[in-house]
Amino acid sequence: MNDLSVQFHGVSKRYPHFSLENIHLELPTGSIMGFIGANGAGKSTTIRILMGLVHQDAGTVQVLGHAMPANQAAAKLDIGFVSEDMRLYGQATLAWHMDFLRPIYPRWDQSYAESLARRFDLKPQQKIKGLSHGQRVKAALLLALARRPRLLVLDEPTTGLDPVARVEVLSELMAALADEERTILFSSHNTLDVEQISDQITFIDRGRIIDSDDKEAFLDRWRRLRLLLPPDVVLPRLPGVVDVGGSGRLPVLTTNRFEPAMVSVCNDLGATVQAVDTMTLEEIFVANVHSRREQLTA
Amino acid sequence: MNYSMVRSLILKDWYFQRRAILLALAGGVLSLGVVALGGQAGFTIGLILLVTIMGLISAITVMGNTLGERENQTLAFTMSLPISHLEYTTSKILGNLLIFVPFWLTLVAGCMALIVVAPAIHGLFAFTVIMAVEILVGTCLMIAVALVTESKGWAISAMVTANLAINVVGYLVAHIPGIRNGMWGTAIQWRPAATISLLVEFALIALLLGGAFFIQSRKTDFI
Numbered sequence: 001m002n003d004l005s006v007q008f009h010g011v012s013k014r015y016p017h018f019s020l021e022n023i024h025l026e027l028p029t030g031s032i033m034g035f036i037g038a039n040g041a042g043k044s045t046t047i048r049i050l051m052g053l054v055h056q057d058a059g060t061v062q063v064l065g066h067a068m069p070a071n072q073a074a075a076k077l078d079i080g081f082v083s084e085d086m087r088l089y090g091q092a093t094l095a096w097h098m099d100f101l102r103p104i105y106p107r108w109d110q111s112y113a114e115s116l117a118r119r120f121d122l123k124p125q126q127k128i129k130g131l132s133h134g135q136r137v138k139a140a141l142l143l144a145l146a147r148r149p150r151l152l153v154l155d156e157p158t159t160g161l162d163p164v165a166r167v168e169v170l171s172e173l174m175a176a177l178a179d180e181e182r183t184i185l186f187s188s189h190n191t192l193d194v195e196q197i198s199d200q201i202t203f204i205d206r207g208r209i210i211d212s213d214d215k216e217a218f219l220d221r222w223r224r225l226r227l228l229l230p231p232d233v234v235l236p237r238l239p240g241v242v243d244v245g246g247s248g249r250l251p252v253l254t255t256n257r258f259e260p261a262m263v264s265v266c267n268d269l270g271a272t273v274q275a276v277d278t279m280t281l282e283e284i285f286v287a288n289v290h291s292r293r294e295q296l297t298a
Numbered sequence: 299m300n301y302s303m304v305r306s307l308i309l310k311d312w313y314f315q316r317r318a319i320l321l322a323l324a325g326g327v328l329s330l331g332v333v334a335l336g337g338q339a340g341f342t343i344g345l346i347l348l349v350t351i352m353g354l355i356s357a358i359t360v361m362g363n364t365l366g367e368r369e370n371q372t373l374a375f376t377m378s379l380p381i382s383h384l385e386y387t388t389s390k391i392l393g394n395l396l397i398f399v400p401f402w403l404t405l406v407a408g409c410m411a412l413i414v415v416a417p418a419i420h421g422l423f424a425f426t427v428i429m430a431v432e433i434l435v436g437t438c439l440m441i442a443v444a445l446v447t448e449s450k451g452w453a454i455s456a457m458v459t460a461n462l463a464i465n466v467v468g469y470l471v472a473h474i475p476g477i478r479n480g481m482w483g484t485a486i487q488w489r490p491a492a493t494i495s496l497l498v499e500f501a502l503i504a505l506l507l508g509g510a511f512f513i514q515s516r517k518t519d520f521i
Contacts, residue, residue, distance in 0.1 A: 048521055053377050055518035077380040086374035
């Protein structure tokens with residue numbers, strides 16, 4: 001049995017003003033991957049390729065053991081997809097959508113759909129066009145979850161939601177994670193949302209995957225070291241340091257390969273390590289992006 | 299090909315176009331009622347009504363079923379279903395044609411009835427059949443262009459072209475010697491020129507629909 005739900009190998013897609021370059025991505029079955037990138041970084045294009053909605057120019061994509069886009073119909077039978085720019089049929093009710101999907105998906109769970117409707121405070125007989133943005137996202141999520149998909153693909157689902165709706169959507173997603181066989185790919189530019197539910201993180205910037213690792217590994221290896229330098233000491237370039245900020249005698253080093261030994265190295269160089277700060281996922285993402293962009297322009 | 303999925307997609311499209319379809323059906327019944335009143339005026343007015351309704355129904359369904367998906371951003375929802383591009387294309391072409399063809403067949407039957415009951419215009423038989431199929435060609439053009447381009451502008455251009463083509467094709471067909479001769483006579487005639495004209499029209503239909511399938515299969519971006 002293939003233990004990877006999603007596998008991208010050397011995938012490229014070129015547009016006149018944007019290109020996705022050499023994407024390698026692996027999503028183990030049962031994991032929850034947060035896919036983080038700025039607007040226009042290539043998250044949606046990657047996800048559309050995953051869904052077979054956009055065909056790659058080069059490389060191979062396997063989703064739930066099916067080659068994409070050739071076998072997309074078989075793959076999509078086991079995928080629940082919600083995207084920020086996806087709309088349901090405005091003139092139809094939520095109940096119509098449920099009735100439409102029920103015969104299509106063999107694992108459709110009507111009682112779960114009804115319980116989700118109650119939990120999300122959605123009225124099945126209400127037309128979609130009468131729902132607020134938050135309610136529409138919840139309705140789309142309901143329709144994706146009630147299929148009992150093996151893979152849930154969420155492209156910026158929380159964008160534009162008010163804080164209450166966002167918490168409700170995220171908590172329902174967390175409840176859905178109780179199923180260990182379900183794999184989730186969650187794209188967002190909101191690192192706080194991603195941090196709450198993901199166990200794997202992938203950063204994408206300007207069409208390239210710039211880093212991918214376990215969430216805990218990210219949080220463990222990224223640190224900020226606040227130093228105090230004696231007047232006549234100049235700090236050499238240290239391995240694993242991706243950015244040197246701060247000023248003059250008070251430099252702040254950002255590292256993506258932190259080890260306790262780094263503190264001793266700094267002390268040996270004459271610096272006083274005043275603090276070793278952990279970083280939030282957002283800070284790690286921003287530092288990562290800046291570091292990669294500087295490498296590219298250097 | 300997952301025919302069950304194609305059927306679901308067609309029924310979905312019909313559900314959203316149900317008011318237009320019901321109105322067109324009512325209009326169709328009204329037109330036939332006018333035809334049934336009898337007399338040349340009744341036949342003519344009834345058939346003009348039917349042609350108008352046919353034009354409207356094809357425009358409404360093509361715009362709603364095919365272009366509406368992109369405009370209303372429901373295409374991502376539809377394409378996220380377990381379907382291939384081939385099944386999507388098939389459902390759109392069949393869904394539109396199955397709405398249009400009953401009206402078209404009614405028109406053809408009405409015209410044939412008109413000609414059969416009026417010996418004075420028996421000579422128009424071949425010309426009428428060719429022009430009836432030309433209307434079907436125009437509808438296929440609209441469906442193919444809307445599906446392939448997903449652009450309202452191009453679809454409207456195709457509609458204008460299809461409407462203008464009726465006049466141009468009518469003029470050209472009426473000047474084909476094999477059809478022109480005997481066109482105003484009192485005998486029903488079917489000559490090789492009429493067969494060739496029909497074959498050209500059916501070839502055009504095959505080309506338009508086959509071309510739509512081919513281009514759709516070569517498309518790399520569906521959203």
